Amino acid sequence: MAGDANSSRDRIAHCCCEQLRAKTTGEPLIVITCFCEECQRRTASAFGISTYWMREHVELSGSATRYVREGQNGRKATYYFCPTCGSSVHWELPDRRPGQLGISGGSFCDKDFPAPSMSVWERSKPGWISIPASARFMENPPPPPIPTRVPH
Ligand SMILES: [Zn+2]
Ligand SMILES: [Zn+2]
Numbered sequence: 001m002a003g004d005a006n007s008s009r010d011r012i013a014h015c016c017c018e019q020l021r022a023k024t025t026g027e028p029l030i031v032i033t034c035f036c037e038e039c040q041r042r043t044a045s046a047f048g049i050s051t052y053w054m055r056e057h058v059e060l061s062g063s064a065t066r067y068v069r070e071g072q073n074g075r076k077a078t079y080y081f082c083p084t085c086g087s088s089v090h091w092e093l094p095d096r097r098p099g100q101l102g103i104s105g106g107s108f109c110d111k112d113f114p115a116p117s118m119s120v121w122e123r124s125k126p127g128w129i130s131i132p133a134s135a136r137f138m139e140n141p142p143p144p145p146i147p148t149r150v151p152h
Pocket of ligand 2: 034035036037038039040048121
């Protein structure tokens with residue numbers, strides 16, 4: 001983004017075999033740990049790390065398999081996986097986060113990635129994981145307001 005000093009940082013998230021990639025510009029809108037059962041199964045781990053970006057700040061490449069599931073209150077969630085290695089790289093929540101793209105925090109493999117500011121669905125969080133008390137929710141809080149665009 002020429003002329004926008006705040007959004008110049010690029011990062012690459014990719015699957016294990018590296019063919020499915022998401023290049024992000026700037027910083028994520030929010031980073032969330034999610035302990036819902038779907039994220040545990042999707043990641044085959046104890047929680048998912050959800051990072052959200054404005055769609056226009058992400059460049060996707062490679063081929064992906066789609067999986068659509070019904071979320072809370074019938075809201076649709078579409079997940080994209082690498083058809084070769086099976087990694088979950090990105091997703092869309094058109095009802096909850098229109099105009100945004102979710103990217104698995106783990107796909108960045110970056111220990112210096114911004115820390116989560118929210119932890120949701122803690123009611124299915126394993127007891128051995130401790131999360132800083134700053135922003136913990138037993139379920140998903142209500143959808144955030146749709147961000148208004150700040151003119152650059
Ligand atoms: Zn792959
Ligand atoms: Zn989840």
